[in-house]
Ligand SMILES: [Fe+2]
């Protein structure tokens with residue numbers, strides 16, 4: 020494996036978590052649904068903890084958490100754009116619009132976050148010694164939370180859109196009710212929603 024690219028992944032992962040804190044802080048100003056607010060408050064807290072975990076990982080690997088990389092700047096720019104997208108929707112003031120924009124911003128942010136942690140897991144499996152141990156420890160602590168962030172928020176974005184279109188929505192989404200944490204269960208939950216929506 021290429022050490023330099025492993026460092027790049029870890030820097031991007033840290034930057035994604037830092038951006039994630041900003042994304043959730045702004046998303047919470049957009050949220051109207053009480054269950055969603057509660058969910059995102061929990062995810063904000065977990066994301067703040069992920070920042071600390073990633074800083075510790077980098078330090079333990081003798082990498083400077085403040086080092087700048089071109090890839091890190093790309094990640095930061097996207098995070099800032101996601102925050103700006105929510106600010107725009109908030110400024111428009113249409114009821115529900117900012118909440119929808121926020122759900123989509125969180126899905127986009129969590130898509131990268133989820134992939135980062137999947138890759139960190141792959142690197143740890145294919146490494147030896149300290150690198151393997153340090154990455155595995157962090158992965159075991161964080162990965163299951165990332166599954167929840169990603170799959171559950173995807174469910175929220177879909178159902179909030181359904182509701183806004185005047186169609187039957189399942190709220191909170193089945194992904195959350197069924198505590199989905201794998202791609203296969205997410206697909207099942209999405210399939211089951213049609214039945215749940217029509218039986219309402
Ligand atoms: Fe995270």
Ligand SMILES: [Fe+2]
Nearest residue numbers: 129132165168
């Ligand atoms: Fe996350």
